[in-house]
Amino acid sequence: MFGNNRLPAFHPGLTQSRIRDTTTGSGLWFPGLRSPPLPSESDPANDQLPLPITQEDLYDTPMAPFNPYTYIRCPCSELNPYTKRTPDVTAQGLSRAAQDDDDHTFDPRAARSNYSLYPLEYLSFCEDCHQIRCPRCVAEEIVCYYCPNCLFEVPSSNIRSEGSRCTRSCFQCPICIGPLAVNHVETPPDPNQLLSPDHASSSHSGSYILSCSYCNWSSTEIGIKFDKPNSIHMQLAKLRNGGETRLTAKERKERRKEQASQGGGGGSSTGQGEEDLDTLLDMETQFANLKSFYQNQLSDANGTGKVGGDPSAALGNLGFDAPASLSRIMSLYTGSSSLHDKKSKSRPGTMREALAPSEGLQLASLDESSAITALQDFESTTGLDAYSSTASTSQLQSQAPYLGASPLHGLTRFTSSLRPIPYLLRTKRSKRCPQCRHIISKPESKVTTTRFRIRLIAGNYIPTITIKQLIIPGLTPPPMPNLPPDTIEPLKPAQFVLTFKNPIFESVRVTLATPATTPGRFPAKVTILCPQFDIDSNTDVWEEALKDNNATSSSSQSQNLSSSTGPEGSGPGGRKRAGTLRPGTAGGASLAGEELGPEVGKVWERGRNWTSIVIEVIPASLVQTAKRDGRGPIKEDEDVLEIPMFVRIEWEAEAPEDEIMPGLSSAKGGNKDGGKEKRELAYWCVLGLGRVARTL
Amino acid sequence: MSSATPSPVPSSAHGHHKRHSILPAVSQSGPKPPVQFSSSCTIADSALLTGPHTIIVSTESVIHPRARLESLGGRVTVGRRCIVHERACLGAADLQGRYHKGSPDKEGRSMGAVTLGDYVTVEVGAQVESGGTVIGEGTTVGIGTRVGAGAVVGKHCTLTANSTVAAGEVIPDYTVIYSNGLRRIDRRGVSDLKNKAQARQIDVLRRMIPSNPGKFQ
Numbered sequence: 015m016f017g018n019n020r021l022p023a024f025h026p027g028l029t030q031s032r033i034r035d036t037t038t039g040s041g042l043w044f045p046g047l048r049s050p051p052l053p054s055e056s057d058p059a060n061d062q063l064p065l066p067i068t069q070e071d072l073y074d075t076p077m078a079p080f081n082p083y084t085y086i087r088c089p090c091s092e093l094n095p096y097t098k099r100t101p102d103v104t105a106q107g108l109s110r111a112a113q114d115d116d117d118h119t120f121d122p123r124a125a126r127s128n129y130s131l132y133p134l135e136y137l138s139f140c141e142d143c144h145q146i147r148c149p150r151c152v153a154e155e156i157v158c159y160y161c162p163n164c165l166f167e168v169p170s171s172n173i174r175s176e177g178s179r180c181t182r183s184c185f186q187c188p189i190c191i192g193p194l195a196v197n198h199v200e201t202p203p204d205p206n207q208l209l210s211p212d213h214a215s216s217s218h219s220g221s222y223i224l225s226c227s228y229c230n231w232s233s234t235e236i237g238i239k240f241d242k243p244n245s246i247h248m249q250l251a252k253l254r255n256g257g258e259t260r261l262t263a264k265e266r267k268e269r270r271k272e273q274a275s276q277g278g279g280g281g282s283s284t285g286q287g288e289e290d291l292d293t294l295l296d297m298e299t300q301f302a303n304l305k306s307f308y309q310n311q312l313s314d315a316n317g318t319g320k321v322g323g324d325p326s327a328a329l330g331n332l333g334f335d336a337p338a339s340l341s342r343i344m345s346l347y348t349g350s351s352s353l354h355d356k357k358s359k360s361r362p363g364t365m366r367e368a369l370a371p372s373e374g375l376q377l378a379s380l381d382e383s384s385a386i387t388a389l390q391d392f393e394s395t396t397g398l399d400a401y402s403s404t405a406s407t408s409q410l411q412s413q414a415p416y417l418g419a420s421p422l423h424g425l426t427r428f429t430s431s432l433r434p435i436p437y438l439l440r441t442k443r444s445k446r447c448p449q450c451r452h453i454i455s456k457p458e459s460k461v462t463t464t465r466f467r468i469r470l471i472a473g474n475y476i477p478t479i480t481i482k483q484l485i486i487p488g489l490t491p492p493p494m495p496n497l498p499p500d501t502i503e504p505l506k507p508a509q510f511v512l513t514f515k516n517p518i519f520e521s522v523r524v525t526l527a528t529p530a531t532t533p534g535r536f537p538a539k540v541t542i543l544c545p546q547f548d549i550d551s552n553t554d555v556w557e558e559a560l561k562d563n564n565a566t567s568s569s570s571q572s573q574n575l576s577s578s579t580g581p582e583g584s585g586p587g588g589r590k591r592a593g594t595l596r597p598g599t600a601g602g603a604s605l606a607g608e609e610l611g612p613e614v615g616k617v618w619e620r621g622r623n624w625t626s627i628v629i630e631v632i633p634a635s636l637v638q639t640a641k642r643d644g645r646g647p648i649k650e651d652e653d654v655l656e657i658p659m660f661v662r663i664e665w666e667a668e669a670p671e672d673e674i675m676p677g678l679s680s681a682k683g684g685n686k687d688g689g690k691e692k693r694e695l696a697y698w699c700v701l702g703l704g705r706v707a708r709t710l
Numbered sequence: 711m712s713s714a715t716p717s718p719v720p721s722s723a724h725g726h727h728k729r730h731s732i733l734p735a736v737s738q739s740g741p742k743p744p745v746q747f748s749s750s751c752t753i754a755d756s757a758l759l760t761g762p763h764t765i766i767v768s769t770e771s772v773i774h775p776r777a778r779l780e781s782l783g784g785r786v787t788v789g790r791r792c793i794v795h796e797r798a799c800l801g802a803a804d805l806q807g808r809y810h811k812g813s814p815d816k817e818g819r820s821m822g823a824v825t826l827g828d829y830v831t832v833e834v835g836a837q838v839e840s841g842g843t844v845i846g847e848g849t850t851v852g853i854g855t856r857v858g859a860g861a862v863v864g865k866h867c868t869l870t871a872n873s874t875v876a877a878g879e880v881i882p883d884y885t886v887i888y889s890n891g892l893r894r895i896d897r898r899g900v901s902d903l904k905n906k907a908q909a910r911q912i913d914v915l916r917r918m919i920p921s922n923p924g925k926f927q
Binding site: 189190225228229230231232234235398399402 | 868870886888889892893894895896897898
């Protein structure tokens with residue numbers, strides 16, 4: 015009865031995909047799901063009534079059943095929510111025509127409205143402002159960081175120092191991004207290995223590897239083995255593909271310090287005589303080298319010209335090597351005193367560029383002949399299939415940056431140079447209302463629990479709308495044969511039952527309004543048969559059962575409503591139990607007793623906390639309008655019948671007690687009865703009813 | 711040819727979908743095939759063997775309950791130490807419902823419908839179409855995979871879940887078919903280890919699945 019408004023894979027902002035996602039039923043977006051050109055377009059002489067049209071004629075792909083949906087518009091998308099009547103002469107005036115102004119109705123097909131429409135499941139509700147909040151307008155704060163693989167919580171201080179990836183043993187396969195597992199392998203000891211010098215050993219006698227259980231990749235394919243099964247990240251940082259060792263940042267610093275002390279004096283080493291200019295540096299090493307080199311240069315430049323001799327060393331020992339602090343301190347001494355040498359101050363000091371790979375110099379290899387021969391002879395030298403050994407763009411892009419591989423930025427193309435990818439950390443976030451800063455949603459900070467401390471979702475405050483087509487066996491005319499399911503025939507009235515389910519514990523009055531014709535190219539006439547009605551409060555099932563037993567079949571069963579206007583329609587047997595579908599005796603029986611269909615002004619059906627009403631639509635004809643107005647064939651999803659509807663909900667809530675002086679509100683007495691205050695909430699929503707058949 | 715052992719019929723009569731596993735197995739619908747079972751193989755009682763041609767199950771192989779072996783297109787040969795899981799079908803019809811007959815090989819002998827090498831694992835719900843299909847030794851045909859008619863899959867391949875091999879395709883040895891039809895070569899060199907693990911698994915399965923080869927002979 016309450017239908018299934020499931021909305022898989024909703025992507026706000028993708029043009030038209032919000033409709034497509036519901037209609038395919040599987041939640042996937044198919045680029046080929048496109049409306050074909052009209053069948054009669056190619057044959058202008060064909061003015062006769064078409065033959066019975068099958069589903070294959072109308073659509074080039076079989077249409078998935080259409081699920082009616084309800085999207086609600088968040089009020090954050092209004093341009094000026096506080097000053098509505100600003101005259102606009104600017105170019106924004108055109109775009110505002112589609113916005114919510116009191117005079118303009120909401121157009122669900124405008125490109126802009128695509129960004130503000132959300133299904134009910136996506137919306138939250140701020141209790142202080144009594145307003146709907148959408149994912150676009152809430153302010154998010156991070157509660158905790160965790161690795162999605164090992165579920166280990168990472169303190170935020172580590173994020174700054176070590177980056178936003180897991181630093182334990184969680185890796186993704188570079189080929190298929192599946193999770194890698196640590197496996198133990200027994201390798202027979204290689205007698206040749208023992209003879210080679212230590213720093214040239216190709217692979218350590220480690221006995222653990224990473225392997226992917228999906229694509230069967232293992233780290234032996236890049237020549238990496240590990241000694242210990244844990245802290246793989248650390249071990250991996252010290253290994254290159256192929257098993258050679260690599261210096262980490264710490265080790266590089268230590269080596270540099272050693273060389274500096276050996277070289278004696280000047281901070282930057284200007285030349286290791288035998289250093290090879292062609293050594294290939296990886297990104298991290300090069301960056302670190304360059305950074306330390308430039309820092310040294312800056313401290314040198316600020317130091318010289320002031321004091322003769324070895325200023326940088328003297329100041330370097332003090333630790334003042336940041337240029338800002340240097341200039342600040344030096345200006346104390348050189349402000350307007352006579353010691354100040356104005357000429358030398360204006361000279362910034364000479365700086366030079368890096369001259370060696372230890373300083374960060376990386377020569378561009380203009381001669382690519384070696385790379386070309388490597389590519390051409392790949393299959394003969396390695397015996398691997400070249401196509402599957404080429405790294406694809408997505409594989410290269412998912413590689414983590416700065417991970418100490420052989421240079422990856424455009425210089426390698428093979429899968430043998432790919433490295434395992436550490437998992438990106440994820441966050442748990444709490445959401446706040448942007449206006450009153452009230453917390454709307456707050457998850458537990460414990461990573462393994464999925465509960466929420468605070469969770470104010472719109473589904474607990476505003477009524478749920480479910481849509482179903484109304485077919486009365488005796489009354490509704492039978493549809494055309496061979497029509498695809500869930501389509502609506504044009505130019506014939508179709509009726510739909512809207513069921514409003516009330517989640518709060520007070521009864522609400524709902525007022526609906528729609529424009530008489532839907533906006534868009536194929537306007538449909540819409541009539542709401544009962545635009546104002548009440549929904550009872552969401553009481554317990556047992557309460558209702560007990561009340562039913564006590565009460566007779568009198569019609570005054572509506573609970574605690576202050577006033578009930580005429581169109582209430584709770585006739586004999588007015589309130590049905592939830593779940594029964596006996597049609598319309600509540601709103602049905604007319605005076606003559608002949609009509610069993612829905613009546614104007616009467617509710618269709620009513621239950622414990624829900625009410626159903628009927629709306630009637632008469633869709634426009636697609637084919638003829640498209641032929642006449644010359645705007646081209648029917649675009650994708652233009653045949654979906656969407657109704658913008660304005661919903662206004664009024665209810666009475668308990669007035670909040672004054673916290674400072676409890677009991678004051680009750681002492682104030684009753685301006686309202688019992689301290690209740692009237693509240694109301696209004697919003698636009700869009701009902702997607704179905705596709706209009708292309709028969710006419 | 712209905713099944714001999716009566717399964718407990720679920721007593722609920724609500725009319726909604728029942729779990730397939732508690733329904734009684736589909737009774738034998740087609741002709742009963744001539745069989746050649748090794749003495750050490752394990753055939754579950756509710757396995758489904760149909761077809762006019764011979765079905766051969768070799769040493770220590772395990773056929774799970776409700777697995778289907780259809781010899782409508784030709785002879786079905788299951789090698790040594792194979793495992794065929796539930797709802798897998800050897801000798802299936804193609805998507806249009808046709809049972810292919812394999813074209814004869816070089817010596818003119820009939821290829822039979824499906825030939826499984828040794829140590830092959832056919833996972834749950836896999837469909838190996840008939841028509842001269844050959845699955846090489848040590849290959850794992852993943853869950854829900856469809857191997858087209860006449861395809862020749864090499865040795866020690868891995869077909870991951872829901873992958874497809876087109877009809878007549880030849881897959882080289884040690885291939886991994888993953889993702890959306892991507893291929894790569896498996897270089898782990900773990901074939902021996904996998905065979906040993908398969909033998910151990912068969913030991914366990916033989917104790918868990920009650921075998922009833924007499925029902926089919």
